[in-house]
Amino acid sequence: MAESGRATTRTRATLTDVAALADVSVGTASRALSGSGRMRPETRQRVLDAAQTLGFRPNQQAQSLHTGRSWTVGLMTTDGIGRFSTPVLLGAEDALGAGKISVLLCDTRGDLIREQHHLRNLMDRRVDGIIVTGRRTDPRPPLTGVHDDVPVVYALSPSTDPADISVVSDDHQGCGLAIDHLISTGRTRIAHVTGPAHHAAASDRARFTQEFLAEAGLELVLGKPHFGDWSEAWGRRSAQAVLRAAPDTDAFFCGNDQIARGVTDTLRESGIAVPDDIAVVGYDNWDTMALxxxxxxxxxxxxxxxxxxxxxLRLLDAIDDKPFPGVHSVPCRLVVRDSA
Amino acid sequence: MAESGRATTRTRATLTDVAALADVSVGTASRALSGSGRMRPETRQRVLDAAQTLGFRPNQQAQSLHTGRSWTVGLMTTDGIGRFSTPVLLGAEDALGAGKISVLLCDTRGDLIREQHHLRNLMDRRVDGIIVTGRRTDPRPPLTGVHDDVPVVYALSPSTDPADISVVSDDHQGCGLAIDHLISTGRTRIAHVTGPAHHAAASDRARFTQEFLAEAGLELVLGKPHFGDWSEAWGRRSAQAVLRAAPDTDAFFCGNDQIARGVTDTLRESGIAVPDDIAVVGYDNWDTMALxxxxxxxxxxxxxxxxxxxxxLRLLDAIDDKPFPGVHSVPCRLVVRDSA
DNA sequence: AGCAAATGCGCAAACGTTTTTCTTGCCGGA
DNA sequence: TCCGGCAAGAAAAACGTTTGCGCATTTGCT
Structure with missing residues (x-):
């Protein structure tokens, strides 16, 4: 690489170098730097100074080899690093990086072979733990081939094994927020347009929505949710269909923001005022869509x-031998803008 | 973690275990597994069998400590892991993972303190190299504090130092594709709506666009590009303005897909047919927008x-001590859909 | 002054590999 | 018979840390 100017040292200083410069043994140097062990303040200072002048930084690999901890966790994302896994990943990276833990990124692209390959790699690297995240909220089978002492946390897609640690979004509470908001602003003829019925994110939200409506003595417009796909086009089409079949509809609760956006487009183009005539609530708060x-x-x-x-955090607990098994739900927030 | 069923071994087999089982020394075991060194085929087989039955996997940390290579590269992304860095990151992860190299993810959130923090961490971990990627195509100052023998490649945002290795998108060629396409389909009154002038992605593309038009003896509608922001709203507003000032415009070339989408919305709502009356070309091919x-x-x-x-790949070259310094441009592709 | 206890620090083992060097036994040739 | 050469594998050094143990030296107490 051999650029001239910007470099620091040609060969990195080792603890032995520091010890030599400070005229102590390596063991003493180590203890001086780690702050452990008793020694004359003057000696410690001499080591500190030596380390300083040499720009000494301990070799993590050597440390890890000795202590058995790699200060590394694997982050497996099962489908590309899409719109959903990315924020999850960042949240995790942030929480872990605050300590001195680094994140090894593994993208399986939904391929089991690749998953196994990455997993072996992570095991070989002696990661302290693994976070698995996927796009869908559907439960997924647990990782196989993980060594006993390596904890795993499933994020977004829970593990099918309830003894595993999973962190998911509280769809139930989220739907409650939406329905409460609509009802409290006087809506009673509410339609629900969402994704494919075989997606947990669609069927769960639909079910919860109906439960909340029932609690308020209401039911969905046309009696049932409208399953389709997660696209704007489906939002546009279904809105047309609903308007035709039930013109007195006064609110749409949509399974995601793309559908919601499609719905608002149809409404606007039909000359219907949002939210004055009909309110629309989306799901996900995907900025580019929602805004x-x-x-x-x-x-x-x-x-x-x-x-x-x-x-x-749960992973850190588990690494620390204090696991909290089970499914942890993270509550949603209602973001009120102009459509409802 | 103590689940019962799915585990493999309680404590991982080490090379010493393998050697003991095969009744050879560790050194011999190592050579048997690595395939190097001479030995009786029978002995080698005995070691292989032992490794097999013990499920032996070499400890990467120990290997790295000895060989000095960590088989790890750092991936620094300077702004969250947005829409732009994500695909870059995946492409890199894919190319690296094909070998046995793993990716350490570092997100600086655009914060220099954090960048330094992560950088030190990467150095401590003895990464073999670093890829730096950002959201903007504007050149960025090179990383400081990287050890001499750790190569760095800048992706998407080139380094300001031409002696560094940078890989960027060929905006020039990309604009050529767009303008050629428009001209070859008979458009001559082309408007250019794009992002903020102080973004390289906006000003560069604007300049290239004008150059290509000039080559064809044409110039931009209203004589200049329209700088604004990267939003749909700006696309909508600017389209209105252009239509008012230059009603004979027959094409919009937009700086990104969001602007393009805004433009098409305005055109459709003004009763103008796309592409029959006016063609629209976007930039980025961001699926969710473009589709x-x-x-x-x-x-x-x-x-x-x-x-x-x-x-x-360039990073691997550099790690392999065969660096190709300079700026490498990756060509764009024209994706023809229905708007032009 | 004399002894126990505390202090300061060096030595060496250990972590799990790879690689170099050294030992042993065997064979063939003079 | 003896020795050179060679093959097979053992032993040991090395990578850079951390840490238990033990040896001096100092300190504190009678």
């Missing part, structure tokens, strides 16, 4: 980075 | 994951 919609969407923020953060 | 627009956008694909891949 660009006309009007900007009132929506449920899933707080993905908080999920990542909690997952990291 | 959801009406009509779906013809746009320039920046091939971010290829940038990541190339960056990884």
């Amino acid at each position: 660009a919609a006309r009007p900007p969407l009132t929506t449920i923020d899933v707080d993905l980075s908080e999920i990542g953060r909690i997952a990291a | 959801a627009a009406r009509p779906p956008l013809t746009t320039i694909d920046v091939d971010l994951s290829e940038i990541g891949r190339i960056a990884a």
Whole structure:
């Protein structure tokens, strides 16, 4: 690489160098730097100075080899690093990086072979723990081949094994926020448009929505949720269909922001005022969608980075031999903008 | 973690264990497994069998400590892990993971303190190299404090130091694709709407666009590019302004897909047919935008994951002591959909 | 003054590999 | 018979730390 100017040292100083310069043994140097052990303040200072002048930084690999801790966790994301895993990942990285733990990124692209490959790699590197995250909220089978003493936390997609540690979004509470908001602003004829029924994120939210409505003595417009896909196009189409079949609808609660945006587009183009005539609530609080919609969407923020953060904290607990098994739910927040 | 069923071994087998089981010395065991050194085939087989039955996997930390290579590279992303860095990151991870190299993820959130913190961490971990990526295409100052023998590759945002290794998108060629396409489909009154003038991505593309038009004996509608921000709202507003001032405009070339989408929305709502009356070309090929627009956008694909891949390959070269300094441009692709 | 206790620090083992050097036994050739 | 050469594998050094143990030297107490 051999650029001239900006470099620091040509060969890195080792503890032996420091010890030599301070005229003590390596053991003493080590203790001086770690602050442990008893020694004359003057000696300690001499070591500190030596380390300073040599720009000494301990070799993590050597430390890890000795202590058995790598100060590293694996972050497996099962589908690319999409819109959902990214904030989770960042939340985790943030919480872990605050300590001296680094994150090894592994993307399996949903491929089991790749997952195994990465997993072996992580084991070989003696990671202290693993966080697994996926795009879907559907439960996933637990990782296989993880060594006993390496804890695993599942984020976003819980493990199918309830004895594992999982951190998920509280869809139930999220739907409650949305429905409460709509009802408290006087809406009673509420439609629910969402993604494919075979996605947990769609079917769960639909079920919760109906439960909350039932508690208020209401039921969905047309009696049932509208399953489709997560796209704007589906939002546009379903809005048309609902308007035709139930013109007195006064609110749409949508399974995600893209659908919600599609719905608002159809409404606007049909000359229906949002939220005056019909209110629209989205889900996810995906900025680019929610803010660009006309009007900007009132929506449920899933707080993905908080999920990542909690997952990291639970992992740290488990690494520290104080695991909290089970499913941990992270509450959502209602973000009120102009659409409801 | 103490689940019962799925585990493998309670304590991991070490090379010493393998050697003991095979009744050879550790040195011999090591050579048997690495395939180097001469020995009786029978002995080698005995070691292989022992390793197999014990499920032996070499401890990477120990290997690294000895060989001085960590088989690890740092991936520093300077602003969250946004829409731009993510594909770059994945491309890099893919190219590196193909070997046995793992990726350490560091997010600086644009904070210099954090950058230094992460950098020290990476140095302490003896990474073999570093890839730096940012959201903007503006050049960035080189990393400071990197040890001499650790190569760095800058992806997406080039380093201001031309002696560094940078991999960027070929904006010049990309603009050429767009303008060629528009001209070859008979457009001559082309407007350019883009982001803030102080973003290289905006000013560069604007300049290149004008150059290509000039080559064809044309110039921009209203004589100059329209700088604003990267939002749909700006796309909508500027489209209105352009239509008012230059009603004979027959094409919009936009600095990104969000602006392009805003433009198409305004056109559609003004009763102007896209692309029959006016063509629209975006930039970035951001699926969620380009596909959801009406009509779906013809746009320039920046091939971010290829940038990541190339960056990884250049880094491997440099790690291998065969660096190719300078700026490497990755060509864009024209994706033709329905808007032009 | 004399002895126990405390202090300061060096020595060496250990972590799990790889690699170099050294030992042993065997064979063939003079 | 003796020795050179060679093959197979053992032993040991090395990578850079941390840490238990023990040896001096100092301190404190009678």
